[in-house]
Amino acid sequence: MGDVQLLKEWINPLYLVQETIAQISPTFYAHQELPSIQLSNFFLEEKAEHVRKVLDKLSWKKNYIPHMHSFHKPANEKTLASLYSLLNSSGFKSLLGTMLKKEFKNIIIEPLQFQHGDYTLLHDTYEQEKGIVCYLDFTKNWSEDFWGQLIFTTKAEPIIFPRIFNAAHIVQITEDAQCFVKYVNSAVGKNKVYLVKVTMH
């Protein structure tokens, strides 16, 4: 019961009703090249705004390996405790499991920030971890001109997820799919991409 209450406190009620949940997995698996779905307005608005404010206040540390990536990670994640409680709850794992017809036992949470000059690169020798990844997007006032899109390369055309505040981009990383974040250019000014990457096993 506690977990159901927690879900109700955080998640848009639209995604808690059976009718919506039943529509998610057919849509997700319909994309054969890259099973994926984008759930807009995923959290209740006040919760998404709250997380964004916390992310803005965090102290971020640069993670830079020039030929692989440049992005920022929180120096201290304690202030994100309430979001972590939700994502680690059995209710959240169960909700996503029901949506995608899978069973999730463990999750890894990685808050990421991309600012001007940041990027990730595809790498021949680096194999991306397979499985379901959910990118929770807390980026605001974004323009396509800033780049910084989340791009998945597949055997066919690349699939591009634009930055949308309070969207959950859920993808199944397969052998043929690799993901990168396009270089964030100087037009961005002081704006930043905020993503919380949730890898589910």
Next chain:
Amino acid sequence: MSYTTKHKYPKTPKLSMKPNPRIGALKGWMQEQHLSDIAIKKYTKEFQNNKPIQHLLIKNFLQPKQVEFLLKALEKQEFETKDSDLFSLQQTKDLRNSTTFVFSSFYTMLSSNYLQKMLQEITGIPKLKNTVDLAGSSFPKHGHLLPHDDYLDNRKIAFILYLGPTLTPKEGGALEFFSVDEENIPQKIIKSYPPQQNSFMMFKVSRQSFHQVSELLTDKKRMTLGGWFHG
């Protein structure tokens, strides 16, 4: 009117009878001051000693008229927009077999035995082939090329000829070299070269040759011809 005074003409300097073995196909292209023994010795020393990787920048490389011809021809070329995780830029097709006279003539100079010999002297890399890759690039505003080493196939020497306007460091578009650790992982930028019109950059391609082109921050285009000498 007649001239009765004896006019003393200055003595004509004696012409050296020893031909410069480097001139050949390079005549009409490169500025002659780069072809003397003294210049080659200087460039050899610079190339070998430059850090973090062996490289050399030759300023005022070509005769100014040739830069003008190449730039005009390049501006008329069809460019394809290239976008990936690693870069955003515009590039021409391979210019090796271009029917544009100035490109085919430039390619003949690049692939000539004269230039190969000169490069071998400077770099110490033996057995360069006459195979040269050549393409034109144009960086629009925000164009960039992120860190990579160029290491592939038989590439021995990478080169870039800057044709576009000279840019200040604040305008971006600089070629930047990284230091590497003992496992050849790039660490930090050690050298940065903003584009300078009519300068020729060359560097040795290896597992250590990590470099990037920083984001172009101006509306001025960064126009270059570049490629690799193979071995």
